[in-house]
Amino acid sequence: MKRLTILMLALCFVGSLRAENRRDVYRVTVDGRRAQCPVVIRDVPDWAVSAVVRSGGREIPSQFDAPLRELAFVADVDGTRKFRVEWSSEPARREYPACVHAQMWLKNEDKSLRAADTVASDRDNMYHRLHHHGPAFESEYAAYRIYFDKKQTIDTYGKKSPRLELAETMWYPSDEQLAAGYGHDNLRVFGSVGVGTLKGWDAAKNRMIHITEFDRREARIIARGPVRTVVEMAVEGWRYGGRRIGMVSRYILYAGHSDVQVENSITGDCDGLLFTTGVMKMAGNSFLRMGNAMAAVGCDFPENDTLKWERERVALAVAVPAGQVRADAEDKTSYLWLLAPDEHGHIDYVFDMWWRKSRWLEGVSDEAMLTGVLDAVRRAASPVRVERLR
Known part of the structure; x- marks a missing residue:
């Protein structure tokens, strides 16, 4: 009888815990004018582990990234739009269609692959140890990979039709x-x-500097979707400019977008240091710099076989914070800006890639590609106002 009583009390206690699921509702307004506008809410209750977003009674796919304590979704905003965010202390019960994807694959000794979310090394030896040489991520409209080597350069993959492909092609289509x-x-x-x-x-040499001397580097996939991918490249103890600094570069790609939001956080003594970003020079390219944005259209193809891999023009663009630009620059490979970190050690910007093989860009002229991608990054770099209603 005593054991039965204890068991009943225990069951009542568990039931009371389940009944105490915490819930709260935030009402949020977003001000701006942008189709497929990324919205990020950082005012997240400490106890929340999931959320549902609604607007006008309709549920909107969202993504709660617990490591970042951020809730993200994408919605059309034309002026002011109101959203209802319903927080819960219970795990999410909904699954939304995946509109983005991220992957990183380590090579085994037998040449098979195993998926990895985080890889690190204290030497420059990861390039050949990873399939497609680093992390890769995609939306329906574009894909990118980041070389895990001293260059840490971003490479591009175009889409002919809007869809996810990397899980099938692994970057190298058959x-x-x-x-x-x-x-x-x-x-x-x-x-x-x-x-x-x-x-x-x-x-002094008018050229870019790669990450050649460092203590440790790491690549990590923070979020894989369904609304956005978040990929980070981190370096500790980078010897640069006579200093020893750290840098985390975070790349965020949203559903419905080809543009990537970049958040660079630099730690250590970076006062007076300059960094650079921009777009590469391509064969026969046209180039345009306007305010805080630059773009180039050209062709520099990775394959020599022109029959199997027919050539087509690529447009690249970057928009940076105008207040952090210290000078225009270029070297033999790239059009560049020289940028200073802000007071928090941040250098944030947006880049984009368009490809004329894409179904939605067939027949578009170089001039239209150039001005179009330039306008796109400038819009993407313009913040919208997200406000919680008290």
């Missing part, structure tokens, strides 16, 4: 996949800036 209209790598970045890579700058 003949059958190419014949079926899959996209592929569309640039040969070499030692350039690619698009939107943050590097050091050697003023």
Whole structure:
């Protein structure tokens, strides 16, 4: 009888815990004008582990990234739009369709692959140990990879049709996949800036500086979707400019977007140091710099076979914070800006890639590509106002 009483009390206690699921509702307004506008809410209750977002009674796919304590979703905003965020202390019960994807694969000794969220090394030896040489991420409209080597350059993969492909092509499509209209790598970045890579700058030699001396480097996938991917490249003890600094570069790609939000956080003594980013120079390219944005359209293809891999023009663009620009620059590979970190050690910006093989860009002129991608990054770099209603 005594054991039965204890068991009943225990069951009542568990039931009371379940009944105490915490819930709260935030009402949020977003002010701005942007289709497929990324919205990030950082005012997250400490106890919350999931959320549901609604607007006008309709549920909107969202993503709660616990490591970052951020809730993200994408919605059209034309003026002011109101959202209802319902927080819960229970795990999410909903699954939304995946509109983005991220992957990183370590090579085993038998040449098989195993998925990894985090890889690190204290030497520059990861390039050949990883399939497609680093982490890769995609939306329906574009894919990117980050080389895990001293260059840390961003490479691009174009989409012919809007869809996710990397889980199938693993960055390198087969003949059958190419014949079926899959996209592929569309640039040969070499030692350039690619698009939107943050590097050091050697003023005396007028060239970029790679990450050659360091204590430790790490690549990590923080979030895989369904609304956004978040990928980070971190370096500790980077010897640059006579200093020893740290840097974390975070790349965020949203559903419905080809543009990538970049958040660089630099720690240590970075006072007076300059960094550089921009777009690579391509064969026969046109270039345009306007205010805090630059773009180039050209062709520098990664394959020599021009029959199987027919050439087409690529547009690259970057928009940076105007107040952090110290000078325009260029070297033999890239068009660049020289940038200073802000008072918090941050250098944040946006980059984008368009490809004329994409179904939605067929027949578009170089001039239209150039001005279009330039306008796109400038819009993406313009913040919208997110406000919680008290």
